Amino acid sequence: MVSIKDVAESAGLSVATVSRALNGHPSVSDDARERVLAATDALGYRPNVVARSLRTHRTGTIGLVISDVLNPYFTELARAVEEEARELGYSVIIGNADERADLEDHHVRGLLDRRIDGLLVSPADGRSPMTLEAAAGDTPVVFVDRWITGVDVPVVRSDGRTAIADLVDHLYALGHRRLAIITGPAATTTGRERVDAFRAALAVHGLALPDEYVGRGDFQAESGRVCTERFLNLTQPPDVVFATDNLMALGALDEIGARGLRVPDDIALAAFDDIPWFSHTDPPITTIAQPTAELGRVAVRALADLIAGSPASSTVLPAHLVVRRSCGEPETKGATRE
Amino acid sequence: MVSIKDVAESAGLSVATVSRALNGHPSVSDDARERVLAATDALGYRPNVVARSLRTHRTGTIGLVISDVLNPYFTELARAVEEEARELGYSVIIGNADERADLEDHHVRGLLDRRIDGLLVSPADGRSPMTLEAAAGDTPVVFVDRWITGVDVPVVRSDGRTAIADLVDHLYALGHRRLAIITGPAATTTGRERVDAFRAALAVHGLALPDEYVGRGDFQAESGRVCTERFLNLTQPPDVVFATDNLMALGALDEIGARGLRVPDDIALAAFDDIPWFSHTDPPITTIAQPTAELGRVAVRALADLIAGSPASSTVLPAHLVVRRSCGEPETKGATRE
DNA sequence: TCATCTCGTGGAAACGATTACATGGTCGAA
DNA sequence: TTCGACCATGTAATCGTTTCCACGAGATGA
Numbered sequence: 001m002v003s004i005k006d007v008a009e010s011a012g013l014s015v016a017t018v019s020r021a022l023n024g025h026p027s028v029s030d031d032a033r034e035r036v037l038a039a040t041d042a043l044g045y046r047p048n049v050v051a052r053s054l055r056t057h058r059t060g061t062i063g064l065v066i067s068d069v070l071n072p073y074f075t076e077l078a079r080a081v082e083e084e085a086r087e088l089g090y091s092v093i094i095g096n097a098d099e100r101a102d103l104e105d106h107h108v109r110g111l112l113d114r115r116i117d118g119l120l121v122s123p124a125d126g127r128s129p130m131t132l133e134a135a136a137g138d139t140p141v142v143f144v145d146r147w148i149t150g151v152d153v154p155v156v157r158s159d160g161r162t163a164i165a166d167l168v169d170h171l172y173a174l175g176h177r178r179l180a181i182i183t184g185p186a187a188t189t190t191g192r193e194r195v196d197a198f199r200a201a202l203a204v205h206g207l208a209l210p211d212e213y214v215g216r217g218d219f220q221a222e223s224g225r226v227c228t229e230r231f232l233n234l235t236q237p238p239d240v241v242f243a244t245d246n247l248m249a250l251g252a253l254d255e256i257g258a259r260g261l262r263v264p265d266d267i268a269l270a271a272f273d274d275i276p277w278f279s280h281t282d283p284p285i286t287t288i289a290q291p292t293a294e295l296g297r298v299a300v301r302a303l304a305d306l307i308a309g310s311p312a313s314s315t316v317l318p319a320h321l322v323v324r325r326s327c328g329e330p331e332t333k334g335a336t337r338e
Numbered sequence: 339m340v341s342i343k344d345v346a347e348s349a350g351l352s353v354a355t356v357s358r359a360l361n362g363h364p365s366v367s368d369d370a371r372e373r374v375l376a377a378t379d380a381l382g383y384r385p386n387v388v389a390r391s392l393r394t395h396r397t398g399t400i401g402l403v404i405s406d407v408l409n410p411y412f413t414e415l416a417r418a419v420e421e422e423a424r425e426l427g428y429s430v431i432i433g434n435a436d437e438r439a440d441l442e443d444h445h446v447r448g449l450l451d452r453r454i455d456g457l458l459v460s461p462a463d464g465r466s467p468m469t470l471e472a473a474a475g476d477t478p479v480v481f482v483d484r485w486i487t488g489v490d491v492p493v494v495r496s497d498g499r500t501a502i503a504d505l506v507d508h509l510y511a512l513g514h515r516r517l518a519i520i521t522g523p524a525a526t527t528t529g530r531e532r533v534d535a536f537r538a539a540l541a542v543h544g545l546a547l548p549d550e551y552v553g554r555g556d557f558q559a560e561s562g563r564v565c566t567e568r569f570l571n572l573t574q575p576p577d578v579v580f581a582t583d584n585l586m587a588l589g590a591l592d593e594i595g596a597r598g599l600r601v602p603d604d605i606a607l608a609a610f611d612d613i614p615w616f617s618h619t620d621p622p623i624t625t626i627a628q629p630t631a632e633l634g635r636v637a638v639r640a641l642a643d644l645i646a647g648s649p650a651s652s653t654v655l656p657a658h659l660v661v662r663r664s665c666g667e668p669e670t671k672g673a674t675r676e
Numbered sequence: 677t678c679a680t681c682t683c684g685t686g687g688a689a690a691c692g693a694t695t696a697c698a699t700g701g702t703c704g705a706a
Numbered sequence: 707t708t709c710g711a712c713c714a715t716g717t718a719a720t721c722g723t724t725t726c727c728a729c730g731a732g733a734t735g736a
Contacts, residue, residue: 003722014686019724027683049451050397051722053388054691069417075407082434091448093431096420110429113387221614253618276559280591282620341692352716357694365713389692392721 002043011039022047053115061091062303063111064120065104065131067146068219069096071247072275073292074122077145080296081120088304090117099219101127108134118303122146125187140306144299146189154306155314156299157189158290160272161197166321167270167288168201171240174328176268180213180238182227182248188219194244194272213238217248224251232259232267240268240327246275249285268327272319284324291317340381349377360385391453399429400641401449402458403442403469405484406557407434409585410613411630412460415483418634419458426642428455437557439465446472456641460484463525478644482637484527492644493652494637495528496628498610499535504659505608505626506539509578512666514606518551518576520565520586526557532582532610551576555586562589570597570605578606578665584613587623606665610657622662629655 004022008015013032021028021036028036039045053059064081066074082092093116095107101124108130111119118140123131126148135141135153147155171179181198184191199209212234215227224243228251231237243249249271256263263269263283271278274289294317302312342360346353351370359366359374366374377383391397402419404412420430431454433445439462446468449457456478461469464486473479473491485493509517519536522529537547550572553565562581566589569575581587587609594601601607601621609616612627632655640650 001722004724005722015723016687016725017685020685023724025725027685029684032684046447046451048392048453048722050388050391050453051691052724054386054392054693054722055724057691059388069413070410072408072410075413079407079434079436086444091452096417098417106424109384113384114429115386115388250614250618257618276588277615277619280588280595280620281615281618339692342694343692353693354695354717355715358715361694363695365715367714370714386692389721390694392692392723393694395721 001048002045003048004045006043007036007039007045010043011035057115059115059117060089061093061114061116062118062120062300062307063093063095063107063114063116065095065097065107065111065122067097067104067122067124068099068247069094071219071245071273072277073246073273073290076275076292077122077296080293081144081300084297084300088300090300090304097122097124099124101125104128105130112137112139118142118307120144120299120303123148123188125185126151127187140303140312142299142303142306142312144295149189154302154312156295156302156317157315158295158317158319160194160288160290160319161200163288163319163321164194164197165201165204167242167286168198168205170286170321170323171268171270171327172205172207174268176239176327177207178213178236178238179207179209179240179242180215180231181209182215182217182224182241182243182252184217184219184244184248186216191219191244198242217244217251219245219247221247221251221254224248225255226251228252228255232256232261237267240270242270242272244272246271246273246278246287249278249287253281263326264328270327274322278324281326283326285326286324287322288319289322290319339386340383341386342383344381345374345377345383348381349373395453397453397455398427399431399452399454400456400458400638400645401431401433401445401452401454403433403435403445403449403460405435405442405460405462406437406585407432409557409583410615411584411611411628412483414613414630415460415634418631419482419638422635422638426638428638428642435460435462437462439463442466443468450475450477456480456645458482458637458641461486461526463523464489465525478641478650480637480641480644480650482633487527492640492650494633494640494655495653496633496655496657498532498626498628498657499538501626501657501659502532502535503539503542505580505624506536506543508624508659508661509606509608509665510543510545512606514577514665515545516551516574516576517545517547517578517580518553518569519547520553520555520562520579520581520590522555522557522582524554529557529582536580555582555589557583557585559585559589559592562586563593564589566590566593570594570599575605578608580608580610582610584609584611584616584625587616587625591619601664602666608665612660616662619664621664623664624662625660626657627660628657 004015004018008018018036021033085092097104104124105128120142122145135151141153143153143155183195202209217223217227241252243252271285271287274287278285298315305312342353342356346356356374359371423430435442442462443466458480460483473489479491481491481493521533540547555561555565579590581590609623609625612625616623636653643650
């Protein structure tokens, strides 16, 4: 590998001057700059960012730890994050936690060891010691999508409460009275928030949410299937199942299909997170859409602020209901219709 | 940040001994080892991998440049790669090329600058100079899924030829005679291979593949929609559209749906790459499944071999047909039925 | 004319680890 | 007792940058 030393030699200058020339330092003569440029591309020199980082204490990299790469919601988030980061001159290293606290831990540790300039995390729950340590340490951290209550770190997320209320109104209007929910882990903020909002929205219509209508999932497809199985085995199964993420909705669909039941006639289905496939499932699925890409971009900007030393604030963006056909033929007014 | 020097001081030893103790070097006394351990966790010391990499010329990291993170096929691949790499003690840095040669270039360059130990690429085509340079340089490179013809680098991929022949047999048996294909860019090997295999399979049945039945896509949903639009506007539209990746199939579905046509009655649809959603679209989609995760794992092992200095060989794994309902009611024998 | 300032440059010290080499001590064999 | 081998440790060089400091040469101002 050709180093700055080789360039210096070939250009007949010192490494200091070469370094300055390459970094656009003002006091470098035109002559020197030209010779350096000539030498660098004659030799095909590329600066060693490892050495540079060691010296400057900056890596030009931010870490992103997401809950699950196989979840289209998170890949869309990751894509937006990378795009915005690139625009701001940062690279992104993605860690996939697969909804496992130990993997989240592993990746956060790895990223910190790598001396990333800042960290974006979608924390599974509060059980990752490294995430807590990172939040308390001096590497800038921003939570995105999910957060840890009681930890003082900026959060960029969307608020689904009104959208969930809209959904419940929609379901009620269609005549559904027995509504069930498949939640995420109680430890995740999104898991709790969505079930709380759902319960509150039901209460407005004088409906209760009995325990047997609350399925505890883990944001993975299989758990959605299992919960749906349990619902369908009840002596009085629900009219509607609301899956609080897209993968669990997929699992629910699997189980419903396996039993030869039809949506929405035999049982209705709604989901959280909109993804392109939801328009093409049988039937198209009514869902709550988040401004996913925008969340990613805002989160990166917040982190960049933090890295630059300015304080960053939390942001909450609204989610909205997208009505399709999985809950019955809509005669809706109001919400988006597709 | 606490450095090895601080640990040495606190333990009353030299940095050399501390380094040896931490790296499991044999000749370190038990006493020293204990003091080092005590000091490290008293101070919360974590080795600086940047410094370590500078000295050792190893980063313990491999790069993975994939064509499109929003494509479920590639996320599944990425996940498998990360998993296998983690098992082998490597971290993975993912770069998303978004099917753009300039972005592929950007990421390959960034990864090389970062001095990764090895590189896994799914090259869009031969137009990324950096990818060519990387392949020619001394950083170990393995191509996965796609490759560049004429470049001497191990390739891990799947062969769809027999599966495509099976698909064509299946379509022919169902009575379809006008078969159209939506290909990827001609510059990609997968784009070319799939259309060649399709044409060859048609020839077996004495069928031709007229130019107007070949749509040139770019592996993105919108291009699938556009090609399908063109097909449907022909005076004699095809009976079947075969989309050579899952996103273009989604686009095709969009266009067909927008016209109020039904699959498979009005037009049949088949795809390449199986993804969970294909079981739940309306109707479930007949597709060709690749052993995606296995491809990822094999590719990582090949790369690890290369890094270790042993020669790595190319691998070809077979794809297979998965018959669902999007091409008509199957009365099939042979291929997998779902 | 001389002091002062600016500008371009080079020398050398960091950054935080690993590791070749040197050193002094212990122990077993001759 | 003496010599060599071995073991635990320390000293210092090294990886490839950036950057502080010093220095000489012109330019500027009094």
